[in-house]
Amino acid sequence: MQFDVVAIGGGFAGLIAANRCAQLGLRAVVLEKESGERYLCNSRYTTGIAHILFQDMRLPGGQLLRIIEKGTEGEAAPGLARAFAENSRRAIEWLVAEGGKYIMVNAPTGKSIMLAPPRRFNQGLDWEGRGADFLLRTLEANLRKRGSSFMRGAAVQALAMTNGTCVGVDALIEGKLERIEARAVIIADGGFSSNRDMVRKYITPRADSLLIRASHTAMGDGMRMAEEAGAKLHGFGAFYGHPVHRDAVTRPGHRMLWPFPMIDPITQVGLVVTPDGKRVADEGRGGIVLANLLAQTEDPLGATLIFDDVVWNTVARKGPAAGNPMILKSGATLHQASDLTTLAANAGISASGLQATVNELNGAIADGTAESLTPRRTMKPMAAMPVSTPPFYAIPICSGITATMGGIAIDTDCRALRPEGSHIPGLFAAGSTVAGLEGGSQMAYMGGLSKAFVLGLLSAEGIARAG
Numbered sequence: 151m152q153f154d155v156v157a158i159g160g161g162f163a164g165l166i167a168a169n170r171c172a173q174l175g176l177r178a179v180v181l182e183k184e185s186g187e188r189y190l191c192n193s194r195y196t197t198g199i200a201h202i203l204f205q206d207m208r209l210p211g212g213q214l215l216r217i218i219e220k221g222t223e224g225e226a227a228p229g230l231a232r233a234f235a236e237n238s239r240r241a242i243e244w245l246v247a248e249g250g251k252y253i254m255v256n257a258p259t260g261k262s263i264m265l266a267p268p269r270r271f272n273q274g275l276d277w278e279g280r281g282a283d284f285l286l287r288t289l290e291a292n293l294r295k296r297g298s299s300f301m302r303g304a305a306v307q308a309l310a311m312t313n314g315t316c317v318g319v320d321a322l323i324e325g326k327l328e329r330i331e332a333r334a335v336i337i338a339d340g341g342f343s344s345n346r347d348m349v350r351k352y353i354t355p356r357a358d359s360l361l362i363r364a365s366h367t368a369m370g371d372g373m374r375m376a377e378e379a380g381a382k383l384h385g386f387g388a389f390y391g392h393p394v395h396r397d398a399v400t401r402p403g404h405r406m407l408w409p410f411p412m413i414d415p416i417t418q419v420g421l422v423v424t425p426d427g428k429r430v431a432d433e434g435r436g437g438i439v440l441a442n443l444l445a446q447t448e449d450p451l452g453a454t455l456i457f458d459d460v461v462w463n464t465v466a467r468k469g470p471a472a473g474n475p476m477i478l479k480s481g482a483t484l485h486q487a488s489d490l491t492t493l494a495a496n497a498g499i500s501a502s503g504l505q506a507t508v509n510e511l512n513g514a515i516a517d518g519t520a521e522s523l524t525p526r527r528t529m530k531p532m533a534a535m536p537v538s539t540p541p542f543y544a545i546p547i548c549s550g551i552t553a554t555m556g557g558i559a560i561d562t563d564c565r566a567l568r569p570e571g572s573h574i575p576g577l578f579a580a581g582s583t584v585a586g587l588e589g590g591s592q593m594a595y596m597g598g599l600s601k602a603f604v605l606g607l608l609s610a611e612g613i614a615r616a617g
C-alpha cells in the first residue's frame with residue numbers, strides 16, 4: 151500500500167491533517183486502531199469547548215500570542231506559539247467550511263466556542279450526536295469524498311525508517327502486519343493519558359491512584375515510536391485534568407461520575423484535607439492545578455473536600471454540570487452532618503485536625519489573611535468561603551487525568567525534531583501527542599481541541615511545503 155501521507159489516529163488532529171493534505175493534492179490515509187463505526191477517542195468524548203488558554207480562538211493572533219506567553223510564563227516555544235496563535239482563527243474558519251458548527255457559550259473566562267450541537271451536560275459519557283461526534287463523522291465523509299482513505303482496525307506498531315527518514319509505517323490489520331509506504335507520516339495518536347506506566351514515568355509515581363478521565367485509546371504509541379526514531383520528547387510534569395469524585399475510582403458505576411459532575415468550583419471555594427484534617431494544597435489555584443497537586447501527594451486517594459451549606463446551595467448549584475444535584479442523583483458518597491465532629495467521623499478524618507483547620511481558615515478569611523496560610527490560599531478569581539453554616543458536607547475526591555501535556559518536540563511545520571534541533575525527514579506530529587505549547591508554574595493548558603485543530607492544519611501544510 152502506498153500513499154503520500156499516513157496519519158496515525160482518527161481523532162481531530164489526524165482527520166484534519168489528512169483532509170488538508172487531500173485538499174492540497176496529496177493522497178492521504180488515516181489509520182485508526184479502533185474498529186467501531188463510532189470508534190472512541192478523546193475527540194469523540196470531548197465537551198467541545200474550543201479555546202486557547204480558555205480564551206476565544208478567533209481573537210487576533212497578536213492578542214492570542216500575548217495570552218500564551220503570559221499564561222505559560224514564556225515556556226511555550228516562541229516560534230511554535232506564534233504560528234499557533236496566528237493560525238487559530240483560520241483553523242476555526244476552515245472547520246466551518248468543512249461543515250463544522252459551533253455556538254458561543256459563556257465560559258468562566260469569557261465567551262468561548264462550543265462545537266454544535268452542544269453537549270447536554272448529562273451525567274456520564276453523553277457524546278452521541280453531539281458536536282464532536284458530528285464533526286468527526288463529517289470530516290471522515292469529506293476525506294472519502296476527496297479520494298483519500300480511512301481505515302479502521304489498523305493499529306500502527308512501528309515507523310518504517312530508512313537512513314533516518316520516515317518512509318511509512320507497519321500496521322496490524324486483520325491480524326497481519328502490513329507495511330504502508332508514504333512520503334510523510336503524521337503522528338496524531340492522542341498522547342499517553344491512558345498508559346499508566348508512561349504516566350508514572352513522565353508525570354507522577356502515583357499513576358495507579360488517578361482516574362483516567364479520558365478515552366482508553368491514548369496509550370502513547372506515537373511518542374514511543376517517535377523516540378525510537380530519534381525524536382526529542384520534552385515538556386513533561388503536568389497534565390490537563392480535574393478533581394473528580396473518588397467513587398469514580400473506588401466504587402462500581404463510576405462511569406456516571408465522569409466527565410461530569412464538574413466539582414472544580416466547589417474545590418475552589420472549599421477546603422481540601424488529608425485524613426489528618428490538614429489542608430493538602432492551594433485550592434484557589436483552580437481545578438487543573440489542584441488535580442496536578444493531588445496527583446503528586448503521597449496518597450491521591452486520601453483527599454476530602456469540605457464545605458458548608460451556603461456553598462452547597464450556591465456555588466455547588468451553578469453551571470450546567472453542577473455537583474448539586476448531580477452527586478445526589480448519582481447516589482455517590484456525600485457525607486452531611488450538623489457538626490464538624492460527626493462529619494469528620496463519617497468521612498474518616500481526624501476531628502481535632504479538621505476543627506483546627508476550619509478554625510484557622512475561617513479566622514484567616516475574616517481577617518483577610520488567607521493568602522498567608524500554609525499552604526497558601528489564593529483568593530482570586532474565586533475566594534475561599536468559610537465553613538460556618540451547618541449542615542457541613544464532605545466529599546471524597548481524587549485526581550482525574552484527561553489529556554497529557556508534553557510529548558514530541560516539533561517545529562512550526564509540525565516536523566518531529568531530534569534532540570539537537572534538526573528534523574526527522576518524513577515525520578510529523580499533531581494534537582495531544584506534541585510538546586512545546588504548555589508549561590509554567592500555573593501548568594497552563596493550551597486546549598486539547600485547539601492543539602488538534604491548529605496543528606492538524608499546520609502539519610498538512612508543512613508536508614505540502616516539504617514537497
Ligand SMILES: Cc1cc2nc3c(=O)[nH]c(=O)nc-3n(C[C@H](O)[C@H](O)[C@H](O)COP(=O)(O)OP(=O)(O)OC[C@H]3O[C@@H](n4cnc5c(N)ncnc54)[C@H](O)[C@@H]3O)c2cc1C
Pocket residue numbers: 158159160161162163164181182183184189190191192193194195196197198199200201304305306307338339340341363364365367368369371372409552553580581582583597598599600602
Ligand atoms: C471527557 C473529555 C472532555 C474534554 N473536553 C475538552 C474541551 O471541552 N475542550 C478542549 O479543548 N479539550 C477537551 N478535551 C481534550 C480533547 O478532546 C483532546 O485533547 C483532543 O480531542 C485530542 O485530539 P487528538 O486527535 O490529538 O487525539 P484523539 O482524539 O485521542 O485521537 C487519537 C486517535 O488515535 C488512535 N490511535 C492511538 N494509537 C494508535 C495506533 N497505534 N494506531 C492507530 N491509531 C491509533 C486512537 O484510537 C484515537 O482514535 C476533553 C477530553 C475528554 C476526554
